[in-house]
Amino acid sequence: MSKQISSIATANVINDINNYSSALKPSVEEKINAAISYLALGWAVIPVKCGTKQMHYKISKKQRGTNKTTKHTNSYAKCRATLDEIREWFEIDLDCNIGTLTGQCSRGLYVFDWDTKKIPKKCCKTLTAKSKTKKGYHDFYYCPKKIPSTNITINGKHYGEIRGDGVLVVLPPSVHETGWIYEWQDLFSPSEAGIAEIPRALLEMVRKRLKIKSSNPVKSKNTRSASSKYSLLADSPSGFISSSNLKEVDTNESNVKEMCKVLNIPPVELGQHFLCVLPHHQEKRPSASVYRADNKQFVYRDFHSAKHQCKPAMLLVEVYAAQAYGEVRQLNKPELAVWHLRLLVEAKLLQPVEISSYKLSENSRPLVKKLYEGFLLLLGCKWLYSPNSPTTFSHRFAAAWCGISECNVGEAMAELLKIKAIKKVGEVVGSFGKKMSLFLPN
Ligand SMILES: [Zn+2]
Numbered sequence: 001m002s003k004q005i006s007s008i009a010t011a012n013v014i015n016d017i018n019n020y021s022s023a024l025k026p027s028v029e030e031k032i033n034a035a036i037s038y039l040a041l042g043w044a045v046i047p048v049k050c051g052t053k054q055m056h057y058k059i060s061k062k063q064r065g066t067n068k069t070t071k072h073t074n075s076y077a078k079c080r081a082t083l084d085e086i087r088e089w090f091e092i093d094l095d096c097n098i099g100t101l102t103g104q105c106s107r108g109l110y111v112f113d114w115d116t117k118k119i120p121k122k123c124c125k126t127l128t129a130k131s132k133t134k135k136g137y138h139d140f141y142y143c144p145k146k147i148p149s150t151n152i153t154i155n156g157k158h159y160g161e162i163r164g165d166g167v168l169v170v171l172p173p174s175v176h177e178t179g180w181i182y183e184w185q186d187l188f189s190p191s192e193a194g195i196a197e198i199p200r201a202l203l204e205m206v207r208k209r210l211k212i213k214s215s216n217p218v219k220s221k222n223t224r225s226a227s228s229k230y231s232l233l234a235d236s237p238s239g240f241i242s243s244s245n246l247k248e249v250d251t252n253e254s255n256v257k258e259m260c261k262v263l264n265i266p267p268v269e270l271g272q273h274f275l276c277v278l279p280h281h282q283e284k285r286p287s288a289s290v291y292r293a294d295n296k297q298f299v300y301r302d303f304h305s306a307k308h309q310c311k312p313a314m315l316l317v318e319v320y321a322a323q324a325y326g327e328v329r330q331l332n333k334p335e336l337a338v339w340h341l342r343l344l345v346e347a348k349l350l351q352p353v354e355i356s357s358y359k360l361s362e363n364s365r366p367l368v369k370k371l372y373e374g375f376l377l378l379l380g381c382k383w384l385y386s387p388n389s390p391t392t393f394s395h396r397f398a399a400a401w402c403g404i405s406e407c408n409v410g411e412a413m414a415e416l417l418k419i420k421a422i423k424k425v426g427e428v429v430g431s432f433g434k435k436m437s438l439f440l441p442n
Pocket residue numbers: 276277278281288302303304305308
């Protein structure tokens with residue numbers, strides 16, 4: 001009996017080894033399934049000749065019947081490959097690889113092609129699909145506006161390229177000329193991590209003067225002076241933190257220095273100028289500074305604000321929220337208060353309330369995990385001043401707060417509600433009479 005068990009065990013091990021090696025060299029079925037899943041995402045999938053980064057012209061000539069190479073690629077962009085055509089790719093050439101064209105023909109898909117495994121941390125804040133390449137990674141993003149191909153240069157150092165409109169990108173599980181195999185990073189396939197909309201801040205970080213217009217610029221008529229609006233938590237229930245506590249934090253020089261680190265402000269003396277850290281405020285000559293206002297509070301001074309239709313002085317928390325949203329926005333007092341608490345938490349000046357909560361399964365998708373962690377952190381911050389209260393969690397806010405794309409919030413939230421990690425406990429009427437759900441962890 002025990003012999004039988006051990007022989008079954010041995011057989012399983014051998015099976016595992018076989019599966020493992022077959023995972024290394026993709027079967028035709030795996031390649032077909034992958035191609036279909038990419039088609040389902042709306043990508044312009046094309047056959048790629050093994051060992052190259054080029055269209056498989058023998059195949060395209062047979063299927064689409066023209067000799068001009070540009071027409072071949074355009075053909076698969078205009079009229080997607082059919083299931084029969086995809087099967088035929090591998091009848092014509094067993095070693096055929098798969099790729100997609102980037103840009104508007106693939107729903108606005110753009111790829112950050114990193115030539116290195118050491119991507120600067122600030123460039124990986126947004127969760128999105130990621131594949132491993134021979135030298136580094138491909139990060140997949142959507143962008144509604146056309147982006148040209150360009151180098152990724154940060155602080156003068158070359159990191160790779162953005163694959164702009166109409167470029168061929170090789171997709172997993174294609175085989176590299178060296179025999180190495182493209183694969184999705186663990187837990188970062190499109191179905192697990194989603195494809196995020198490209199954060200504008202990231203685009204600007206890697207390529208200056210990229211001409212993409214902001215969709216809703218902040219109107220200058222909305223501006224108010226920073227000092228007059230600072231009564232953040234005046235109407236909050238009495239909790240651990242009061243509005244005067246919070247206000248005081250911004251008057252303390254060493255606290256402010258810690259907050260400046262979170263805002264990526266270089267370690268200059270307070271009052272000294274540095275390059276503006278607001279999203280899409282690139283400048284060559286440093287014109288921003290942090291200085292003490294009349295009410296003793298330190299504020300962010302933006303001397304080129306007129307050019308960007310922003311107000312000349314902002315609270316540090318407003319700078320922080322602008323960085324999270326990817327643009328300067330007018331926020332209401334309760335929202336400013338939570339961003340302020342978050343800033344203090346990130347600066348390690350404040351400890352969030354620990355929330356005893358439902359534990360997500362190890363296998364949960366990263367997108368769902370990230371939204372859930374963000375939700376718990378939000379409560380951890382809010383409960384510092386209003387313990388045990390439920391919270392609203394709008395898609396717009398949740399996307400900025402959790403660093404995921406707005407189009408992915410709904411789906412991840414639905415899952416958290418479905419598995420009962422989060423429960424809806426009521427509704428409030430928000431601004432403009434809009435009803436908003438209230439949530440608590442389960
Ligand atoms: Zn600025």
